[in-house]
Amino acid sequence: MTTMTTTTKTATTVLDANGVTMRFGGLTAVRNVDLTVNAGEIVGLIGPNGAGKTTFFNCLTGLYVPTEGKVSYKGTVLPPKPHLVTQAGIARTFQNIRLFANMTVLENVLVGRHTRTKEGLWSALLRLPGFTRAEQASRERAMELLEFIGLADKADHLARNLPYGDQRKLEIARALASDPGLLLLDEPTAGMNPQETRVTEELIFAIRDQGIAVLVIEHDMRFIFNLCDRVACLVQGEKLVEGSPDIVQSDERVVAAYLGTPFEGAPGAEEAAEVEAAEADAAKDAAQTATTSTEEEDTR
Ligand SMILES: Nc1ncnc2c1ncn2[C@@H]1O[C@H](COP(=O)(O)OP(=O)(O)OP(=O)(O)O)[C@@H](O)[C@H]1O
Numbered sequence: 082m083t084t085m086t087t088t089t090k091t092a093t094t095v096l097d098a099n100g101v102t103m104r105f106g107g108l109t110a111v112r113n114v115d116l117t118v119n120a121g122e123i124v125g126l127i128g129p130n131g132a133g134k135t136t137f138f139n140c141l142t143g144l145y146v147p148t149e150g151k152v153s154y155k156g157t158v159l160p161p162k163p164h165l166v167t168q169a170g171i172a173r174t175f176q177n178i179r180l181f182a183n184m185t186v187l188e189n190v191l192v193g194r195h196t197r198t199k200e201g202l203w204s205a206l207l208r209l210p211g212f213t214r215a216e217q218a219s220r221e222r223a224m225e226l227l228e229f230i231g232l233a234d235k236a237d238h239l240a241r242n243l244p245y246g247d248q249r250k251l252e253i254a255r256a257l258a259s260d261p262g263l264l265l266l267d268e269p270t271a272g273m274n275p276q277e278t279r280v281t282e283e284l285i286f287a288i289r290d291q292g293i294a295v296l297v298i299e300h301d302m303r304f305i306f307n308l309c310d311r312v313a314c315l316v317q318g319e320k321l322v323e324g325s326p327d328i329v330q331s332d333e334r335v336v337a338a339y340l341g342t343p344f345e346g347a348p349g350a351e352e353a354a355e356v357e358a359a360e361a362d363a364a365k366d367a368a369q370t371a372t373t374s375t376e377e378e379d380t381r
Pocket residue numbers: 105108110128129130131132133134135136137176
């Protein structure tokens with residue numbers, strides 16, 4: 082396989098992963114991958130199942146210590162410790178949702194905020210004035226984030242009672258609570274219907290517009306090619322191709338390795354029809370909900 086290791090660096094590089102390799106015994110899950118994300122960018126990471134995408138995220142966030150290579154954030158090499166990576170300014174969501182199911186929506190966001198609050202345990206236990214002020218400020222910020230993400234009206238609901246799409250959104254709100262400069266999203270639209278996917282796309286654009294760079298893993302090609310400024314494709318742990326969505330989606334190696342069948346014409350004409358049908362259904366549901374009072378359902 083021809084491996085492409087060049088990546089676009091600018092004066093405003095936020096993330097710089099250099100020669101990252103991750104081996105598990107005899108298996109090399111990620112091999113010598115370079116990747117940058119610059120300020121203001123949304124970068125996509127695609128590749129077939131088992132290509133090493135999540136492993137690469139785990140190397141970026143200190144969950145794994147890479148066998149080789151280094152990861153820098155805004156020019157400083159990151160220590161491979163998750164809490165230090167979060168403190169430095171990188172936040173992430175997980176492929177498998179990791180919320181505190183029995184905590185409320187608001188509490189879940191507050192948990193994400195703790196890396197940005199200085200007040201210690203004694204201050205919290207004794208409810209010193211500094212703690213009360215900090216707690217109030219955290220709650221205000223958390224509510225702001227819930228407004229932004231569209232979950233403010235569900236702040237008091239238990240996380241486990243949220244529909245699946247809202248749980249994914251809540252994970253994003255919790256990640257944003259640490260005030261990151263870079264957000265890593267691992268399959269943010271997995272399991273979503275086309276309408277929820279479209280809403281998530283808008284949300285990610287809005288996050289980028291707030292000055293947060295984004296690196297996103299997804300299998301939904303229509304979503305990725307619409308959203309991203311740049312896309313890298315991993316195959317068997319190696320970066321096969323990197324470039325603009327146009328370049329990557331027409332690269333024969335990507336098509337062969339990942340997409341299986343070539344993209345024909347406008348990508349996703351069928352999916353576009355699906356989105357429209359789902360939107361029509363959602364509008365119908367909303368009209369019905371407005372006339373009948375509904376009880377919240379436990380989705381698990
Ligand atoms: N902790 C681990 N120990 C051993 N092998 C691992 C570990 N984590 C991942 N792997 C292996 O590394 C390879 C890459 O897995 P990874 O989860 O990174 O793929 P992925 O690209 O995220 O796939 P998917 O699209 O299915 O999420 C797989 O072969 C996987 O089994």
